[in-house]
Amino acid sequence: DIVMTQSPLSLPVTPGEPASISCRSSRSLLHRNGNNYLDWYQQKPGQSPQLLIYLGSNRASGVPDRFSGSGSGTDFTLKINRVEAEDVGVYYCMQAIQTPRTFGQGTKVEMK
Amino acid sequence: EVQLVESGGGLVQPGGSLRLSCAASGFIVSTKYMSWVRQAPGKGLEWVSIIYRDGSTYYADSVKGRFTISRDNSKNILYLQMNSLRVEDTSVYYCARETDEVEGGYWGQGTLVTVSS
Numbered sequence: 001d002i003v004m005t006q007s008p009l010s011l012p013v014t015p016g017e018p019a020s021i022s023c024r025s026s027r028s029l030l031h032r033n034g035n036n037y038l039d040w041y042q043q044k045p046g047q048s049p050q051l052l053i054y055l056g057s058n059r060a061s062g063v064p065d066r067f068s069g070s071g072s073g074t075d076f077t078l079k080i081n082r083v084e085a086e087d088v089g090v091y092y093c094m095q096a097i098q099t100p101r102t103f104g105q106g107t108k109v110e111m112k
Numbered sequence: 113e114v115q116l117v118e119s120g121g122g123l124v125q126p127g128g129s130l131r132l133s134c135a136a137s138g139f140i141v142s143t144k145y146m147s148w149v150r151q152a153p154g155k156g157l158e159w160v161s162i163i164y165r166d167g168s169t170y171y172a173d174s175v176k177g178r179f180t181i182s183r184d185n186s187k188n189i190l191y192l193q194m195n196s197l198r199v200e201d202t203s204v205y206y207c208a209r210e211t212d213e214v215e216g217g218y219w220g221q222g223t224l225v226t227v228s229s
Contacts, residue, residue: 015162033201033213035213037211039211039216039217041157041219045217047221048204048206048219048220048221048222049157049206050219051211051217051218051219054211054215054216054217055211055213055216059218061216090156092156092157094157096145096211096217099162099170100159100170100172101147101159101162102150102159103156103157103158103159104155105156106157
């Protein structure tokens, strides 16, 4: 199984400041079609996970442009350009190149 | 507009069965990879099962032999039949359309399954 490792697991942030989360996989997520099968999800308190970024760097519909995804192969990063209060929650990365699908442990983002 | 609406959750005794349903709209279930993912109270996300476009099915080791994923193409509904339920199966179960080369994934709101005596 592919192991997904996120860091940090807890991220205190200041409104207006940037923030970033790392996700590393134990095997490459780069498909022969050129896509990286790595998604980022945001789960706000009491809600279901919502897609932020798909295929490593594509912003999902309706997602603010302060969110961006980058990386390829085994190393990926989710960046929030300027954190807002509504961004608190838990962020997960997920690989979809191999079954079983696997998730990172989650990174809890909270305001300082 | 894409929608996934789960139903069928509830309270069941250990050893019992439940069937979860996921009604899809805005896309055709049989043209996508569809998964079930669960989240135990206060815990992270755990993948449960997937059905491919060609109908192939796969399961997490923790549910293999007890859970069955299926779909009804005429109704555009995804199912999860859960048998021999255990206390540790207690979770919110999410239905998910997977990301593919064309578009991003999408999750439903989830349905709570509680296994308790």
